[in-house]
Amino acid sequence: MTxxxxxxxxxxxxxxxxxxxxxxxxxxxxxxxxxxxVFLAGVLYFFVPLYATLLFSLRAQPAFAAYSNVLNDAQFAxxxxxxxxIAVLTIITSIAIIVPTAYWVRLRLxxxxxxxxxxxxxxxxxxxVILVFGxxxxxxxxxxxxxxxxxxxxxLLVSAYVVLSFPYMYRxxxxxxxxxxxxxxTEAAQSMGAGWFTILWRVIFPNLRVSLxxxxxxxxxxxxxxxxxxxxxxxxAFGPYLSLLGQNKAYEPAAVSLISFGLTxxxxxxxxxxxxxxxxxxxxxxxx
Amino acid sequence: xxxATSVVNARExxxxxxxxxxxxxxxxxxxxxxxxxxxxxxxxxxxxxxxSFQDSAANLTLQxxxxxxxxxxxxxxxxxxxxxxxxAVVGGIFGFLLAYAxxxxxxxxxxxxxxxxxxxxxxxxxxxxxALAFIFTLGNVGLVxxxxxxxxxxxxxxxxxxxxxxxxLEIVYLYFQFPLMVLIVAPAxxxxxxxxxxxxxxxxxxxxxYWRHVALPILTPTLLGAVILLFGNSFGAQATAYQLxxxxxxxxTLVISSQMRGDVLHNPGLGYALAMGMVVIMxxxxxxYALLQRRSxxxxx
Numbered sequence: 001m002t003x004x005x006x007x008x009x010x011x012x013x014x015x016x017x018x019x020x021x022x023x024x025x026x027x028x029x030x031x032x033x034x035x036x037x038v039f040l041a042g043v044l045y046f047f048v049p050l051y052a053t054l055l056f057s058l059r060a061q062p063a064f065a066a067y068s069n070v071l072n073d074a075q076f077a078x079x080x081x082x083x084x085x086i087a088v089l090t091i092i093t094s095i096a097i098i099v100p101t102a103y104w105v106r107l108r109l110x111x112x113x114x115x116x117x118x119x120x121x122x123x124x125x126x127x128x129v130i131l132v133f134g135x136x137x138x139x140x141x142x143x144x145x146x147x148x149x150x151x152x153x154x155x156l157l158v159s160a161y162v163v164l165s166f167p168y169m170y171r172x173x174x175x176x177x178x179x180x181x182x183x184x185x186t187e188a189a190q191s192m193g194a195g196w197f198t199i200l201w202r203v204i205f206p207n208l209r210v211s212l213x214x215x216x217x218x219x220x221x222x223x224x225x226x227x228x229x230x231x232x233x234x235x236x237a238f239g240p241y242l243s244l245l246g247q248n249k250a251y252e253p254a255a256v257s258l259i260s261f262g263l264t265x266x267x268x269x270x271x272x273x274x275x276x277x278x279x280x281x282x283x284x285x286x287x288x
Numbered sequence: 289x290x291x292a293t294s295v296v297n298a299r300e301x302x303x304x305x306x307x308x309x310x311x312x313x314x315x316x317x318x319x320x321x322x323x324x325x326x327x328x329x330x331x332x333x334x335x336x337x338x339x340s341f342q343d344s345a346a347n348l349t350l351q352x353x354x355x356x357x358x359x360x361x362x363x364x365x366x367x368x369x370x371x372x373x374x375x376a377v378v379g380g381i382f383g384f385l386l387a388y389a390x391x392x393x394x395x396x397x398x399x400x401x402x403x404x405x406x407x408x409x410x411x412x413x414x415x416x417x418x419a420l421a422f423i424f425t426l427g428n429v430g431l432v433x434x435x436x437x438x439x440x441x442x443x444x445x446x447x448x449x450x451x452x453x454x455x456x457l458e459i460v461y462l463y464f465q466f467p468l469m470v471l472i473v474a475p476a477x478x479x480x481x482x483x484x485x486x487x488x489x490x491x492x493x494x495x496x497x498y499w500r501h502v503a504l505p506i507l508t509p510t511l512l513g514a515v516i517l518l519f520g521n522s523f524g525a526q527a528t529a530y531q532l533x534x535x536x537x538x539x540x541t542l543v544i545s546s547q548m549r550g551d552v553l554h555n556p557g558l559g560y561a562l563a564m565g566m567v568v569i570m571x572x573x574x575x576x577y578a579l580l581q582r583r584s585x586x587x588x589x
Contacts, residue, residue, distance in 0.1 A: 032393060032394045032395070034393075035388070035389035035390075035393030035394065035395055036389075036395065038385045038386055038388075038389045038393075039386065039389045039390065039393075039395060039399065039403075041382075042382075042386045042389075042403070042466070045462070045463065045466075046406055046410060048425060048431070048432060049418075049421040049422055049424070049425045049463065050421065051431070052421065052424040052425040052430060052431035052432065053420070053421045053424045053425075055424075055431060056424040056431075096320075097320055097321050097324055098321070100317060100318075100320070100321075101317070101318050101320070101321040104317035104318055105318065108317065109315070109317070109318060112318060116318070116321065119321075119322075119325050119329070121574070122325075122329060123329070124520070124570070124574055125567060125570045125571045125574050126329075126333060126567055126570070127523075127524030127525075127526070127541065127566065127570065128524070128526065129524070129526040129541045129544050129545060130333075130336070130524075130544065130563045130566060130567060131329070131332065131333075132548075133332075133336065133544060133548055133559075133563055134331075134332025134333050134334075134335050134336045134563075135328065135332045136548065137332070137335050137336065137339070138331055138332045138335045139332075156328075159324070159327070159328040160328065162324070162328070163325070163328050163329050166325075218412070221412050222412065225415055225416065225417060226415070226527075227415050227416050227526075227527035227530075227531075228526045228527050228530075228545075232545075232548055239415065239416055239527070242416045242417060242420075243416045243527075243530075243531055246416060246419075246420050246423075246531060253420050254420065254424055256417075257416075257417035257420045257421055260416075260417040261409075261413060261417060261421075264409055264412055264413050265409050267412075268405065268408040268409045268412065269405070269409075271408065272404075272405055272408065
């Protein structure tokens with residue numbers, strides 16, 4: 001209340017404010033308790049399975065035997081490395097396809113946008129198990145007998161993952177492009193004598209850093225533990241390795257599950273870190 | 289400088305002349321994308337579509353779709369749909385409450401950041417490791433199973449609980465379902481403008497009335513859309529169910545898996561029709577989601 005003095009209505013409001021708070025605060029506190037309980041339930045749901053996995057992994061004797069067994073297992077390192085390489089190849093291919101497409105659609109071919117969007121959304125409609133079903137049937141005979149060779153199967157695996165990455169990679173890149181003035185940047189680069197490759201590589205890519213990195217980390221998180229496609233293409237990937245381990249061993253699968261969870265955590269943490277409130281951040285991969 | 293100029297000249301020269309040719313060149317920019325999609329998305333799905341309309345002698349037939357009414361297959365679709373519906377609705381409600389708790393429920397702000405990070409991780413923590421984690425938790429010698437038995441004397445197995453059944457699978461699926469709901473709903477809750485609540489209060493509305501007549505109608509398309517997305521998310525899941533049950537539950541994705549390993553249906557065409565049925569259900573849910581999304585954008589954002 002300053003010297004000017006409030007009008008009658010404001011006074012009435014203030015009086016209300018002075019008399020009401022006990023009830024309001026009481027209500028808020030009670031409400032708050034309920035929300036604390038909800039939050040607690042969520043925390044339990046999150047952490048109890050992880051805690052159980054941790055305890056299980058530590059139960060092997062001598063101490064940390066599960067971890068040392070796993071780390072000494074050549075298949076562990078081999079499958080993890082294999083999946084990591086596949087993930088990197090997937091990321092590179094996906095970016096190399098999506099960025100020029102999204103850029104070109106925005107700059108020159110806006111009429112194609114609905115079609116491109118439709119195609120990039122198709123993987124949402126087609127679950128991985130169906131995609132790999134179609135891929136195997138299509139590429140296990142003439143004229144493209146890809147599944148008969150390791151290299152061909154690897155290529156098929158990367159291609160399937162690239163397709164899976166389309167929905168969020170395109171969304172990330174497209175909203176990243178929306179945040180920058182593509183036309184002006186392109187014209188500025190052109191007027192300084194840059195060709196298309198130079199424009200994409202030195203102007204567009206650096207401006208999309210956040211979008212590309214978040215798309216890349218999400219792709220990594222999904223590819224590193226993917227099971228369905230890898231197992232049907234008979235690839236020595238991390239997901240099938242963990243699945244087999246889970247059927248044959250007691251404590252080692254717990255250790256590997258935790259490591260796998262840690263990798264997911266790192267990838268998602270990186271997304272949070274690089275893109276606080278930045279456009280083009282994506283977080284959700286899809287069903288497995 | 290000269291280098292750059294020569295590069296430009298080399299690249300610009302052929303495209304310089306007529307405008308029409310330029311348009312043709314412009315289309316070249318998206319050729320890699322469409323070629324890739326055609327080879328590794330459209331062609332494989334097309335293969336399934338065509339196969340679903342053929343009998344074993346490659347004659348045109350609708351018999352495969354008629355055969356989808358076999359009891360075994362109807363049961364598989366029933367189970368898949370039931371599990372997806374239950375986890376979508378339960379996960380949707382719990383995820384909404386959780387998002388509400390940290391955004392509007394008066395909890396400290398840092399919990400919100402923590403929850404969003406966890407949700408990002410958990411919604412992507414699906415598949416083999418998730419199934420294993422729940423075996424360690426609620427399996428026969430799991431942490432919670434033993435805790436309940438030793439500390440409280442409750443034997444969940446004799447109480448009728450079994451992790452390797454539908455209810456068990458639903459509990460496991462919820463682990464990635466409700467975090468996804470949190471991620472989808474949080475921006476919508478943020479989008480509820482303070483003015484709307486203040487305006488309702490000034491008009492004398494109670495909090496319940498504000499929710500009943502203002503907030504919920506605005507949020508309904510988002511909430512429905514999110515639940516549909518959750519439905520699709522668990523409908524297409526295969527790895528988690530495979531690892532957990534080893535195929536003892538009759539789910540569409542698992543039937544397709546065994547069909548791929550060896551023709552368990554004794555009819556390749558039926559396998560393709562089964563896959564097409566799934567695609568149709570997924571397509572319907574995604575279209576419904578897109579329509580609801582468009583509706584919700586009217587008020588939010």
